[in-house]
Amino acid sequence: MSAAARGQGQQPPAAGPGTREQQLPVSGGWREGDPVGDRLFADLGPLALEGGGSLPAVRLAYETWGRLSAARDNAVLICHALTADSHVVGGAGPGHPTPGWWSELVGPGLAIDTDRWFVVAPNVLGGCQGSTGPSSTAPDGRPWGSRFPYVTIRDQVAAEAALADVLGVRRWAAVVGGSMGGMRAVEHAVTHPERVERLLAVATTARATADQIAWCAPQLAAVRSDPGWSGGDYHDAAPGQGPHRGLGLARMVAHTTYRSAAELDARFGRSAQPGEQPLGGGGRFAVESYLQHHADKLVRRFDAGSYVVLTEAMNSHDVGRGRGGTQAALSRVTARTRVVAVDTDRLYPVSLSEELADGVPGAELDVVASPYGHDGFLIESEAIAKVAGELFAP
Ligand SMILES: CC(=O)SCCNC(=O)CCNC(=O)[C@H](O)C(C)(C)COP(=O)(O)OP(=O)(O)OC[C@H]1O[C@@H](n2cnc3c(N)ncnc32)[C@H](O)[C@@H]1OP(=O)(O)O
């Protein structure tokens, strides 16, 4: 889709982050008692964690589409990205803050055809959409907050493997994911090669690089330096008192890395936000307003504690840890594998997808041309659907 067709020159909202602070929740995300939407819940019991310690009781919220076959051989696991959730398909509505993020890819007659496949999308461990995370209730009846343990991508995959056991899925027909979801998808295929028949890894990596960890550093610092953070124990605070400013700043940094420099320049250039004077007038450039808009939207729907936990989980990601390195780990994968990169992705550059595709036996790499950078994995659904269609062909 062209940039023009995709909303260049749309009328931006007037407000920036924090201007309607009294309306902000303490912590964004789904909370016990909210409408469940299409969520289902699986209670998986205790989980021993890679970094030591354990969670006494893990719950994963998830959604499904299609029907599990009698042979239980048509289940597809879709793993969501950092601030997405299980709502892969469908509109926004009660219990769902955002519309389905891959609605053009998953559904009846689509590339991942729910007339044929039983699609399962869990909310990630550590998140804030009904799975156990820092905003959920600990055994003592209080929010976990700062007591929520450090979890790794491998811990998240262990929880999702336990979900597969509960669903009676011995082997996934496919595991699919983009960005952080791609990290989990690859980790599934490395940890449990016998349980993954196909792998689709989009805009992702086999290991978090120094550059990716570096981009996360100011984001973590922004959240933790917000006075509303209170060491991570803010979930009982009054409405509007959460670490919204810090989370918004983190999103502004992150969102910049999700788009390409060329796209931002082509779209916004040096334009002033309409009605504002950035040159000595205290106003904003349009691109600043755009970032603040994305920050404002995130703080209304996402928990800062989950943002920290999930960011640290991404930083932990390294399929080669304790397995003799990246290439040795990837060589374990037996799944039929397609790797997709976006040519302008500056956060998960093509070279990381090349490393992934080189390491997985028989893997094929597709590079999608897109001006949108990393967010191309959400936007370029037609190109990704083409690859998925080939991988999922009978
Ligand atoms: C993986 C997931 O997280 S899925 C869940 C939803 N995803 C997200 O929230 C992730 C963050 N968002 C994004 O990454 C992107 O919006 C995507 C990938 C979902 C979609 O990308 P695009 O369609 O290119 O949207 P784009 O980045 O142009 O943002 C459009 C918004 O910016 C606003 N905007 C555009 N210019 C300006 C401006 N100068 N000032 C303020 N706001 C502006 C638009 O009004 C529009 O607002 P709306 O989303 O509230 O309707």
Ligand SMILES: N[C@@H](CCO)C(=O)O
């Ligand atoms: N927009 C995506 C980008 C990170 O993959 C998200 O927030 O999850």
